[in-house]
Amino acid sequence: MAAERAPRTKARSPLNRERVLRAAIRLADKSGIESLSMRKLGGEVGVEAMSLYNHVAGKEDILDGMIELIVGEINEAVGATDGPPDDWKAGMRQDILAARRVLLRHRWAPDVLESRNNFSPAVMKYFDSLIERFRAAGFSMDLTHHALHALGSRALGFTQELYDDSEQPDADTVAMLQQMSTRFPNIVAMVAEVSHDTDTTLGWCDDQFEFEFALDLLLDGLDRLRAAR
């Protein structure tokens, strides 16, 4: 009643867990997960590093919280796309690719997901829905369980690649590779034949195509096992 003057437009909302986590995600999106430190994160929200401990338990808690928010995003994206359930493969494919699109906006998330055991509600909900899908399609519990292991991180929309196009090999590596041409003729032949553009050393793999290729390979195989009872 008294002092109506804009309590909504406070110059800066007070610090809380959510704001800390949002800032952590912003920082990781921008500079990579390796440059996410308590001191830098404190700077991002305008506070000393030690003050963060008033809102989160520690760095592990921050990483867990970041994942929780990202997978929350995934769950929303997945929930939005429930088409006709007549084709289980098409439906699951659609969901997994939707999850992938979210993760492509947060390149650090796969690394963090793989570095910890994921028992957060959001991740549990995602897998619970996935199991439900398999069951509805006629998969036995055993086969559903094997299917989840076979899909692995692909169930969440990502694969941890052994070779990363994004970071270019340094000069030493390039020189070594050229020297090795005679020792590894099959690799050289494959790169030569498969690479499309003029860039000869790396960046010649279409990650999205390869992801879908392997995903379809697995879904087709699983469907065959399902049909075989």
Added chain:
Amino acid sequence: MAAERAPRTKARSPLNRERVLRAAIRLADKSGIESLSMRKLGGEVGVEAMSLYNHVAGKEDILDGMIELIVGEINEAVGATDGPPDDWKAGMRQDILAARRVLLRHRWAPDVLESRNNFSPAVMKYFDSLIERFRAAGFSMDLTHHALHALGSRALGFTQELYDDSEQPDADTVAMLQQMSTRFPNIVAMVAEVSHDTDTTLGWCDDQFEFEFALDLLLDGLDRLRAAR
């Protein structure tokens, strides 16, 4: 000629790159990769941390060198098992499972492998042989390339699991999981039906079985694509 007295049995061989890397592997095998620091590694070989820089370029170089030695082990194990090449699936399966047995003795190796681009000679040789196998079995270059992506880290004998049985969930996590039973009925049902032993929470997955299940799923699928030309 002079002083025949045992120059072979020197009390301690002088430090060199190989001894540093062997010590690093020993330390990682024993205590995990996260406790491999320059100072501890120096202690392991009886020298201050700073002296290590006389033999290796830095920590990244040490990690690369460790991988090089481990994959060298894999190449030996794989080379030993060349049976009849009439069945490409059986041969490749045998090789990949041999690689897996080496990695199971060095549990830190998968993490390190995934954390860097692997252009070391040993890794190149491994993949060169794998490509050769695919080609000999009649795979096109394109399909070989897709096959390598589809196998991913499984080609080297490991998968990065999203859930790790080895580290037990803490009390908080267990409590939370029990609370969640009603929210995630499908997960609860799957765990209940699939778990064999009395241990209800975790450790109920047979990693080796799941690895072989997914490997066979992929190899069967690839064989079908090969036969379809």
Added chain:
DNA sequence: ACCTGAACACCGTTCAAGT
């Protein structure tokens, strides 16, 4: 040629002290 001690620029986290 190899090793050392001190130092630098970072970490995550604890704690007593402020308001």
Added chain:
DNA sequence: ACCTGAACACCGTTCAAGT
């Protein structure tokens, strides 16, 4: 209730100094 400064116990790495 929230924030701070100093401190602790660690990192990887550089550098001048020793032998």
